[in-house]
Amino acid sequence: MGRKNRNVNKFAQRKRDRKEQEKNPQEKPNGDNRKAYEDIVRENAAFEEYYKMQKICPEEQWPVFMQTLKENLPTAFRITGSKGEADALMKIVNSDYFSQLLNIKLKIDGKDEEEEIKPVNLPWYPGGFAWQLRLTRMDIRRNEALYRLHNFLVAETAAGGVSRQEQVSMIPPVVLDVKPHHKVLDMCAAPGSKTAQLIEFLHADEDKMPTGFVMANDVDNSRCYMLVHQAKRLNSPCIVITNHDSAFMPSIEVTDEQDPSKTKPLKFDRILCDVPCSGDATLRKNPDIWLKWSTGNGNNLHGVQYRILRRGCTLLAAGGRLVYSTCSFNPLENEAVLLRLLREAGGAVHLCDVTHMLPGLEFAKGMTHWRPASKDMVFYDKYEDVPEKWQTVVRPQMFPPTAEEIEKYQLENCIRILPHQQDTGGFFVAVLEKTASLPWEKEDADPQLEQPQEVKSAPPQKRRRMGGYREDPFVFFGNDEDVFPSIKSYYDLKDDFDPKCLLTRCHVGKKKNIYLVSPVVKDVVQRNERNIKIINTGVKTFVRCDNKNMTCPFRLSQEGLLSIAQYIGPKRRIEILKDDLILVLQCDNPSNPPDIKLFSEHTQNLVKDLATGSCVLEYRDRESKLELTLVGWRGVHSLRAYTAAPDAVHYLRILGADISKYDVNKFKVVENADAQTSETTETDVILNENLEEEVETIEEQKNTETTTTGCSEI
Secondary structure, eight states, rough: OTTTTTTTOHHHHHHHHHHHHHHHHHOTTTTOOOGGGGGOOOOOOHHHHHHHHTSSOOGEEEEEEEEHHHHHOOOOEEOOOOOHHHHHHHHHIIIIIHHHHTTEOOOOOSSSEEEEOOOEOOTTTGGGOOEEEEEHHHHHHHOGHHHHHHHHHHHHHHSSEEEEGGGGGGGHHHHHOOOOOOOOETTTTTTTTTHHHHHHHHSSSSSSSOSSSEEEEOOOOHHHHHHHHHHHHHHSEEEEEEOOOOGGGOEEEEEEESSSSSSEEEEEEEEEOOOOOOOOGTTOOOOHHHHOOOHHHHHHHHHHHHHHHHHHHHHHHEEEEEEEESOOOOOOTHHHHHHHHHHTTTTSEEOOOOOGSSSTOOEEEEESSOOOOOEEEEEEEEGGSSGGGGGSSOOGSSSSOHHHHHHOGGGSEEEEEEEEHTTTTOEEEEEEEESSOHHHHHHHHTTTTTTTSSSOOOOOOOOOOOOOOOOOOOEETTOOOOOHHHHHTTTTOOOOGGGGGEEOSSSOOOEEEEOOOOOOHHHHHHHHHSSOEEEEEEEEEHHHHHHHHSSSSEOHHHHHHHHHHHGGOGEEEEEOOOHHHHHHHHOOOOOOOOOOGGGGHHHHHHHHTOSSEEEEEEEETTTEEEEEEEEEOOSSSSSEEOOOHHHHHHHHTTTTTTTTTTOOHHHHHHTTTTTOOOHHHHHHHHHHHHHHHHHHHHHHHHTTTHOOOOOOOO
16 A cells, blocks of 8 residues: 555656566557567668678678677676775676676577676776676576676666666767866767766866866757756766757857956867767667668768767867767768768868777778668769759768878778677767867858948847746855855855855745756856756755754755765764764664664764764775765764665675675565565565666667667667
8 A cells, every 4th residue: 555656657667567568468559560679580681782882891791790780789887986986896896796707607698508708898998997798688687697796787777886888889988088177068968878977087086076067968858857867876066958959059158267247159178979870780789770771761860960060060169079979880970971071171170090099999990982872772973873863862962082082081080880899789989179160160250241231120039949848947046045054054164165056946935955066057057048948957965854953954965965075064074984884874764763872982972962963974994995975864862874775775885784685586586476575675676676677767768769869878
């Protein structure tokens, strides 16, 4: 009865509906010819003919290329979080999980015999924090020998300690080379795995808040909320999520540092342009593309991709870097788009060789010759040969460079990754650097063009209608904010903390949540809120808590603690010992927190005179340099941690505590379904299943929408 009226997770509900459909199958409606992935014949004669003609790989490698393309995609993941936490988690992965894999043989999907499973560390990923397993998602889920690894990946993904992401999808943010002072734009950001990487690189210096920020944009309003989900796992005050067609991304105004009374157009230092594409390089994880592939897919997207790239280059600052990427093999979506831009850019941008940033990665160089084809699979060497009926499909800009242009534009600097080279999906990456203003930028800035011959009154323009839900306002604190004095006094906030970087999402009524943004994000939001559709920004820092024993009506939030911790004075801080921290984290019953008497004498002395209410729990390991900062609550006779269940499991894991009660073997649970189980075990099974359903359903959304996003995410 207690679960009947719970808030329903729509992602998990969809999965339950699918399971119900499997148990009680119903006839498909007329016209629905979809097949289960297992039933799809992974062949397409037109695909093979087209790419053999394009010579995307050497002829002698073609059989292994096609064979690999028909196999399911291996699992890859990267470890995230602060340096100390990532190092601790890396040691656990190596000692507790990978050591097990190195000593067993398993029968994996698509193979007749058992094989050794050796995890592969990706040598080109910074810090060595990325891995690939010779196992598919289904191998890990369905094999009892791997249940602990499966539980680990599900739980750590929910806690933000691990990000499951295809290997090749990790490359664009790496070569973008983001630094903490960079202003970064992700033009086609959903579902957000690459955006998460950009934020991680932005926060490389953990001791201070970045002076740069990440603006994550997507054209689809509903997908923008997937970006919000990703951003919440990273707890950054330096991200803005917007909802615009990236080909027509509005110009953004910021305060002019030279004259704060004026504004200037914002030019980004780094731009990620992961454009919508046909997605035919994702056949290993999206086998339904075998059924619907045609030459028209790439031809139709060429113009859209060019417009997005052109707008990205316009928004890029001189000296800045732009990464263009697709999950497509098609040169019409890759080199042809870049060649078209380079021809029009007049030498203001050029392709860079970034292979030194990817040591150990196997790849092919960019193509310099290809043959566009019409939908009837006729190939053309020059536009003059194209029949009139196909001239709207095969355009002059789609043809390869001349001999002179090959030397001039250096298309070989592009990176093409083929599936058989290191057992991955396919991918295309190119890095552009801008050295001067583009010709069309100069025209827009020409003062002579700005002087009209005759002044005429223009008709009023209609304001562009923005789709999706109407967002709540972003209301920043002013000088006379009534709730801030009590917050400042209670948490002993330092004088250099700027309360004007705090915001709420309502003009009137009680403030429930207070969010923190960086100064540069505040400037962007205030200057542009009327011109751009902002979906979300800020990290939750204070939450209303009307407790009669607390003099301040707001408690701290774990999401924003790391951003504000440096400003909190010693009055509300407790440096807790390891055993005491484990004690508070192991308490999973909020109504019955540990009594103060159960803690060490050290902790008892620290909290003896601490007033009831929200506080900061700090743990430092001098040897490993592991530092943990958590939100705590000092009760009248107790002390507890204010952390979500997945976060508590994450912290217990890296502290080396016993987490066996969360590590449930679901295969044994099924076998013993009729046996009586303890209330604790049932609760933990439900927790693991809910986490798994939410994470995996989000992943399925990413997979099914690749052809409209071009994001190549897992």
